[in-house]
Amino acid sequence: MSMFSITVPASTANLGPGFDSAGLALNLYLTLHVEKSEQWEFVHQSVHLPPASKASDHLIYQTAEKTANIYHSQLSPCKVIVESDIPLARGLGSSASAIIAGIELANHVCELSLSIEEKLRIATDIEGHPDNVAASLYGGLVITSQLPSGEIEVFQKNDTNLDFIVYIPVVELKTEDARKVLPEQFTRNEAAKASAVANVMFSAFVSGNYELAGRLMQEDLFHEPYRSSLIPNYAEIREEAKIAGAYGTVISGAGPTMISITSSGKGMEVAEHLEKLLPSHKVNVLKLDTNGSRVNLDAVKHNSK
The missing domain is CATH 3.30.70.890 (GHMP kinase, C-terminal domain)
Known part of the structure; x- marks a missing residue:
């Protein structure tokens, strides 16, 4: 596995009355630099991030492991350098971006070839609702609806004006x-x-x-x-x-x-x-x-x- 990076945008959710269903992707980013290693290690390089916890306690790793387990795959250990522009616990989707990053990490390391719909379903199961995770995954303005069947319908609009x-x-x-x-x-x-x-x-x-x-x-x-x-x-x-x-x-x-x-x-x-x-x-x-x-x-x- 060669080195690679993952970039995930921040997001804002609700937009007022679009409670738990609407989100916008914003140009603040969570970035992971990943390389093969002998053991899992996370290194944080941002004033917005706390000191790195051990891998098993890290949300990105936990998400990656859960994603790999769903598809009966084994995660190879990596060193992950994490940079972030997204402040924590401020309503800008910091946890949602970490969840998407974890899914993308597992998708690449385990060569899962997940569709964007599969990524959204996993992220929604973890986050509880699709608004922030859908925006960070798709980009743009995203309006979502999770149907009683569990299927998630998505409307996306990009507008730079x-x-x-x-x-x-x-x-x-x-x-x-x-x-x-x-x-x-x-x-x-x-x-x-x-x-x-x-x-x-x-x-x-x-x-x-x-x-x-x-x-x-x-x-x-x-x-x-x-x-x-x-x-x-x-x-x-x-x-x-x-x-x-x-x-x-x-x-x-x-x-x-x-x-x-x-x-x-x-x-x-x-x-x-x-x-x-x-x-x-x-x-x-x-x-x-x-x-x-x-x-x-x-x-x-x-x-x-």
Whole structure:
């Protein structure tokens, strides 16, 4: 097995009313440099990553091993150097990108030749829902539905005419904590109203009516009303981003990061306006990643520091 690398984009999920079904791939990346070794070893090279754990405790390895076991294959030991632009526990799909990376690792090392549909099914089983993992796998805007049969239907749209501004606070928010504040169930009337908002929002997104999409993003009834109190400066960010020219602003995934959409080229203006008001946040302008996860078989040797 020659050296290779794996690149997986970050993601934002929900986009407001698209709860647990919609995601966008963003141009922050998790990158693995892989080479054959006598034993499994992970080396972390990023301020966003904690010290590397032993292989058996590493999410990427656990995912790779599970994938190999599904297909009755044996993982050959590797040294894996991990780099990441994706902050942990901020609502930018760090765990989803690690899961996709683990599947890609097993797919290449074990020569499984998995289809993208098989990769998505494995990732969804591990993650619990397909929104973030589908975006990191496919790239672009991805809307998914897992049917009662277990089959996952996917709609994908690539559009480079948007900027995405993320507001990343210093605090972390675990997804499980953000889920605890959500209601266990909705009445039929509540579900109908929330679904109607999502239907119009996605129709606007797909048709390119981003002003309408932005307005409907901010009318979510599934999760944002319950999570808003957990998000630092939630109301201020939404209001000031709108003043600066954003179409709409929502919680990124489970939070605490928030994300705005605006027309291409407008993002820096919005970011500069918000940076002055949010000294405790890191404000970045991002673009849509349209490639999804990818494996580079011609990786140049990467020396660990």
